[in-house]
Amino acid sequence: MQKLHKLFRPNATAQNRPIDATQLKNSAGGYVWEIDPWQRLDRFLTLGTESGSYYASEQTLTVENAENVMQLLNDEGVRVLERVTELSTQGRAYKNDPALFVLALAFTVSDVETRTAAQKALPLVARTGTHLFTFMEYVNSMRGWGRGLRRAVANWYDRKDLPDLSYQVSKYAQRNGWTHRDALRLAHPKTTDVQRDALYRYITGQADKLAEVQADFADYLNAVEAVKAETKVKTVAETIRRYNLPREVLPTEMLMHAEVWEALFERMPMTAMIRNLATMTRVGLLTSMSEVATTVAERLTDKERLRKARVHPIQILAALMTYARGQGAKGKGTWLPVQRVVDALDEAFYLSFETVVPTNKRIMLALDVSSSMTWGQVAGVPGLSPRVASAALALVTAASEPRHLFTAFSHQFLPLTISPRQRLDDVIKLMDDMPFGATDCALPMQYALEERLELDAFVILTDSETWFGKQHPVQALNDYRQRMGIFAKLVVVGMLGNRFSIADPKDAGMLDVIGFSTDTPSILADFIRDENRH
Ligand code: CA
Numbered sequence: 001m002q003k004l005h006k007l008f009r010p011n012a013t014a015q016n017r018p019i020d021a022t023q024l025k026n027s028a029g030g031y032v033w034e035i036d037p038w039q040r041l042d043r044f045l046t047l048g049t050e051s052g053s054y055y056a057s058e059q060t061l062t063v064e065n066a067e068n069v070m071q072l073l074n075d076e077g078v079r080v081l082e083r084v085t086e087l088s089t090q091g092r093a094y095k096n097d098p099a100l101f102v103l104a105l106a107f108t109v110s111d112v113e114t115r116t117a118a119q120k121a122l123p124l125v126a127r128t129g130t131h132l133f134t135f136m137e138y139v140n141s142m143r144g145w146g147r148g149l150r151r152a153v154a155n156w157y158d159r160k161d162l163p164d165l166s167y168q169v170s171k172y173a174q175r176n177g178w179t180h181r182d183a184l185r186l187a188h189p190k191t192t193d194v195q196r197d198a199l200y201r202y203i204t205g206q207a208d209k210l211a212e213v214q215a216d217f218a219d220y221l222n223a224v225e226a227v228k229a230e231t232k233v234k235t236v237a238e239t240i241r242r243y244n245l246p247r248e249v250l251p252t253e254m255l256m257h258a259e260v261w262e263a264l265f266e267r268m269p270m271t272a273m274i275r276n277l278a279t280m281t282r283v284g285l286l287t288s289m290s291e292v293a294t295t296v297a298e299r300l301t302d303k304e305r306l307r308k309a310r311v312h313p314i315q316i317l318a319a320l321m322t323y324a325r326g327q328g329a330k331g332k333g334t335w336l337p338v339q340r341v342v343d344a345l346d347e348a349f350y351l352s353f354e355t356v357v358p359t360n361k362r363i364m365l366a367l368d369v370s371s372s373m374t375w376g377q378v379a380g381v382p383g384l385s386p387r388v389a390s391a392a393l394a395l396v397t398a399a400s401e402p403r404h405l406f407t408a409f410s411h412q413f414l415p416l417t418i419s420p421r422q423r424l425d426d427v428i429k430l431m432d433d434m435p436f437g438a439t440d441c442a443l444p445m446q447y448a449l450e451e452r453l454e455l456d457a458f459v460i461l462t463d464s465e466t467w468f469g470k471q472h473p474v475q476a477l478n479d480y481r482q483r484m485g486i487f488a489k490l491v492v493v494g495m496l497g498n499r500f501s502i503a504d505p506k507d508a509g510m511l512d513v514i515g516f517s518t519d520t521p522s523i524l525a526d527f528i529r530d531e532n533r534h
Pocket of ligand 1: 439
């Protein structure tokens with residue numbers, strides 16, 4: 001017998017050939033689909049392009065995304081700005097830079113409505129002095145300082161109340177080559193308010209103008225000026241308590257004292273607390289038996305507090321990875337991590353996502369661990385490769401779904417035993433040690449069929465750079481659906497800011513979601529639960 005059946009199988013097209021005309025070639029030479037331009041915008045805003053990908057440089061990825069954004073801005077500019085504002089203000093993305101970049105691009109569009117929407121969005125998307133300076137640096141490279149742009153920056157200052165503006169001006173004095181003085185000189189905001197006028201003059205270098213007004217903000221700024229020259233630790237701590245000074249305004253040598261950190265800690269914002277855990281441990285304030293450790297753990301595991309402060313899970317993950325190591329990146333010293341804090345960070349990670357209502361469905365969580373997934377950094381966080389990030393993200397679904405199964409694949413199927421009961425830093429280490437390989441995104445479905453596993457959904461976390469297999473993932477899924485008699489769904493969690501997906505947009509049982517948005521696990525669960533998606 002000629003083994004013809006071994007040479008041809010229906011419903012099996014090699015991944016390096018398209019199955020229909022709607023597919024396009026990915027960077028690895030396999031055929032997949034292109035996600036919708038709005039989905040691309042979301043991926044860019046959420047994942048960014050920092051450090052590029054295995055296949056494309058940071059610049060190439062950025063240019064591709066910027067071209068997509070420009071197209072959308074020209075078609076439906078106002079909608080783009082609504083989306084940017086929504087994602088940014090809700091804190092769905094870890095980094096605000098892509099949102100500020102899109103905003104700067106919007107200022108280059110000639111459409112009046114789009115420009116007006118961009119001017120309105122500026123104070124909402126650029127909430128801090130750092131955000132404003134990042135925006136100014138982006139927009140400065142794209143166009144000249146016309147009237148509309150100057151007015152938008154002036155409006156940023158005019159809209160802030162005086163205490164908030166004083167705080168911004170002292171905390172973020174300069175970033176990315178810009179100072180508030182530069183910004184005010186360009187924007188020239190005009191005011192008839194005596195107090196505001198004094199503050200603007202103070203910013204542009206006339207510090208003596210503050211003496212002419214009597215207001216809390218002036219007292220605050222006078223305290224900021226005074227503390228710069230203060231040498232007594234006790235006085236610095238008292239001034240911090242009295243005026244709620246941020247760390248940024250203190251002389252560097254003061255930041256070596258536990259007493260100073262104790263004063264800062266009392267009203268420290270959540271994101272600052274998370275960022276300074278190592279420092280507070282190093283200076284001896286945060287120790288195993290300390291009350292501070294109890295307060296830190298309480299604050300970290302308070303879901304409401306996390307939500308209000310818009311703490312992003314990636315910030316917690318990054319803090320956990322660094323803090324648990326007990327050693328800074330470059331010459332930042334060592335510390336003895338406090339166990340309670342490490343555990344609280346672990347718990348905080350799960351709490352920082354939007355609440356997930358469990359589906360109780362049978363879900364395979366399949367992680368692409370191929371070589372391309374080891375490249376680069378998700379949202380620019382050192383050590384957070386797409387494959388490490390995908391494991392952390394999948395654990396959130398696993399924590400809420402009792403009937404889950406973890407698997408991993410490259411060009412071969414790999415066993416993966418991780419669990420939300422394990423600490424995240426252990427899981428990260430385990431992921432780092434997984435073998436490399438080529439990519440075949442059809443393997444999870446093929447394996448499930450071979451093993452006759454009854455599943456309601458496949459969740460595949462990948463960059464969709466599949467190319468190795470002899471069958472397309474969608475064909476494998478359809479085989480599975482037919483032969484098992486289960487209409488299993490497919491959720492593709494895009495872990496990279498590219499434009500590819502293995503999900504067929506024509507199939508209502510397939511969905512693309514963005515890796516590492518705070519709402520990723522809840523969107524994923526809603527889709528799997530929805531009985532009408534067939
Ligand atoms: Ca790959």
